Amino acid sequence: MTKTIAEINEKIARGKAVVVTAAEVIDIVKEKGVAKAAQEIDVVTTGSFGPMCSSGAYMNVGHSKPRIKLGGGKVYLNDVPVYAGLAAIDLFIGVTAIPDDDPRNRLYPGDFAYGGGHVIEELVAGKDVRLVASTYGTDCYPRRKLETWINIKDVNEAVLFNVRNAYQNYNVAVNLGERTIYTYMGVLKAKLGNANYCSAGQLSPLLNDPLYKTIGIGSRIFLGGGVGYVAWQGTQHNPSAPRTEKGVPTQGAGTLAVIGDLKQMKPQWLVGTSFLGYGCSITVGIGVPIPVLSEEMLAYTAVTDADILAPIVDYSEAYPQRKPDILGEVSYAALRSGRIVVEGKEVPTASLSSYFKAVQIATILKEWIQRGEFLLTEPVAPLPGVEAGITFKPLEDRPLEETASSP
Amino acid sequence: MQVARKIVLHFPPLLVDQPIIYRLVKDYDLQFNILKASVTPKEEGLLVLELSGEEKNYERGVRFLADTGVEVQSLIQDVARSEDRCTHCGACVIICPVGAFVVEPRTRRVDFLDTKCIACELCIKACPVRAMEVRL
Numbered sequence A: 001m002t003k004t005i006a007e008i009n010e011k012i013a014r015g016k017a018v019v020v021t022a023a024e025v026i027d028i029v030k031e032k033g034v035a036k037a038a039q040e041i042d043v044v045t046t047g048s049f050g051p052m053c054s055s056g057a058y059m060n061v062g063h064s065k066p067r068i069k070l071g072g073g074k075v076y077l078n079d080v081p082v083y084a085g086l087a088a089i090d091l092f093i094g095v096t097a098i099p100d101d102d103p104r105n106r107l108y109p110g111d112f113a114y115g116g117g118h119v120i121e122e123l124v125a126g127k128d129v130r131l132v133a134s135t136y137g138t139d140c141y142p143r144r145k146l147e148t149w150i151n152i153k154d155v156n157e158a159v160l161f162n163v164r165n166a167y168q169n170y171n172v173a174v175n176l177g178e179r180t181i182y183t184y185m186g187v188l189k190a191k192l193g194n195a196n197y198c199s200a201g202q203l204s205p206l207l208n209d210p211l212y213k214t215i216g217i218g219s220r221i222f223l224g225g226g227v228g229y230v231a232w233q234g235t236q237h238n239p240s241a242p243r244t245e246k247g248v249p250t251q252g253a254g255t256l257a258v259i260g261d262l263k264q265m266k267p268q269w270l271v272g273t274s275f276l277g278y279g280c281s282i283t284v285g286i287g288v289p290i291p292v293l294s295e296e297m298l299a300y301t302a303v304t305d306a307d308i309l310a311p312i313v314d315y316s317e318a319y320p321q322r323k324p325d326i327l328g329e330v331s332y333a334a335l336r337s338g339r340i341v342v343e344g345k346e347v348p349t350a351s352l353s354s355y356f357k358a359v360q361i362a363t364i365l366k367e368w369i370q371r372g373e374f375l376l377t378e379p380v381a382p383l384p385g386v387e388a389g390i391t392f393k394p395l396e397d398r399p400l401e402e403t404a405s406s407p
Numbered sequence B: 001m002q003v004a005r006k007i008v009l010h011f012p013p014l015l016v017d018q019p020i021i022y023r024l025v026k027d028y029d030l031q032f033n034i035l036k037a038s039v040t041p042k043e044e045g046l047l048v049l050e051l052s053g054e055e056k057n058y059e060r061g062v063r064f065l066a067d068t069g070v071e072v073q074s075l076i077q078d079v080a081r082s083e084d085r086c087t088h089c090g091a092c093v094i095i096c097p098v099g100a101f102v103v104e105p106r107t108r109r110v111d112f113l114d115t116k117c118i119a120c121e122l123c124i125k126a127c128p129v130r131a132m133e134v135r136l
Helices: A005-013 A024-032 A034-040 A116-124 A295-301 A332-336 A355-370 B020-028 B055-068 B122-126
Strands: A019-021 A043-045 A048-051 A056-060 A074-077 A080-082 A090-094 A129-134 A145-150 A157-165 A172-174 A181-183 A186-188 A195-197 A220-223 A226-233 A256-261 A270-275 A279-287 A289-291 A309-314 A329-331 A339-342 A345-351 B002-011 B031-039 B045-054 B071-074 B079-081 B101-103 B110-112 B132-134
Touching: A019 A024, A019 A355, A024 A034, A024 A295, A034 A295, A043 A355, A048 A355, A056 A116, A074 A090, A080 A090, A080 A116, A090 A116, A116 A129, A116 A270, A116 A279, A157 A279, A172 A186, A195 A332, A220 A256, A220 A355, A279 A355, A289 A295, A329 A332, A332 A345, B002 B055, B020 B031, B020 B045, B020 B055, B045 B055, B055 B071, B122 B132
Parallel strands: A019 A043, A172 A309, A195 A345
Antiparallel strands: A043 A289, A048 A279, A056 A090, A056 A157, A074 A080, A074 A129, A129 A145, A157 A256, A172 A195, A181 A186, A220 A226, A220 A279, A226 A256, A270 A279, A309 A329, A339 A345, B002 B045, B002 B071, B031 B045, B079 B132, B101 B110
């Protein structure tokens, strides 16, 4: 049994495509088996809704009169510094950016109540945002200061461009230390007080296509409540991570860079996020449709939380000191039971990624496809797979006293 | 009839060093559970209590407090969840000391049981999207 994306799209256009979520497909396969399920099902929809720090948006705010060259100047949106090292009026705002006067961790643990992710959420919600800029003047761009409200409906382009989202699997974070620590994996209580994890597991996009056979550059996706595309592999994309026999990575592996028009996204799927003692971020909703091109693809999408293992990592010592030690592996089924055993101790678990909302995303995407509003795309190029041999390299310090190497 | 109510008590400086809560137990047969206390000698004190017992005793006890000079406010709801902001991730579940957040096993929806909440406010800043709010 094989199908093509074109054949599936034709069925979608006729309203005849059979679409199920990556949660629903599990029971269907249990009941009917892979072969029969692969014949019946055309598309499996996935979803993920979690904090994704390598996210941001670029926009072109239009030219003021007289003109101002924001490029090379200092620019703030609601007091959050944005990147202006582009042409005159193109800006990029990253979600971890925070106001210059934020006390950071001076008052430990810092609050990090408002940052770039919150600005993006407010822009998407249609709220006016305060732009304050100062720069140098030129013959063609004489103006040096600008203070104005801007609104997403008035700017020329506003584009979400996240360089690393949808991590294929992730660490389970614990704390072996003697005091509470505040991390990007949430608050970790001392002496194995809790174990925090962050993956949609059986619903997660790249865990349903573990070898990147259908998800590639150009794949059309659900992004932030609107339509987006896979732009490239994400940063830190590591297809060479260890895998189970079925190809499922047992640690963080593949990632996606994604892009989409911010103007058609929705604030409930792009939520400004604050990690106590760590910093600001954004919680991003992503859903990727997997075309069932073969029985093999259907079998991949039937992955369950029990099949997916994640490494348990100590964030008091091993993670900050970049030690490779792990305290064992645990399945998402065990994590979702609420308790796991680490070093002989029963530890309560908590999730940072919302499975409840991931199901909603997969369901919304399913409905878009069923209504014929969302067609699948043929990737224009694949993501680097296992054969690419790409690894995730560390940074080895090279003291500046040493002579710089030249090419 | 038994009642259990959450109240906020403001103690003027003069009363801070007097064993007033003890009288509620001894004279009015009321049980108390301290949810929050900020009592510094010679300054004003603030106490958030859940007070329970026979309704008649409860009312007499509260009248005693007012007569003594303690200002009594009822605490209708202290910590509330913004349903619009909550993403149902579940980061709060292990933060709450009394288990007021419960993950519904099938849907993985996170329910907030405000009747269990003791207003310790630990969840407020531990929530990544800051969906928990203090409302008085």
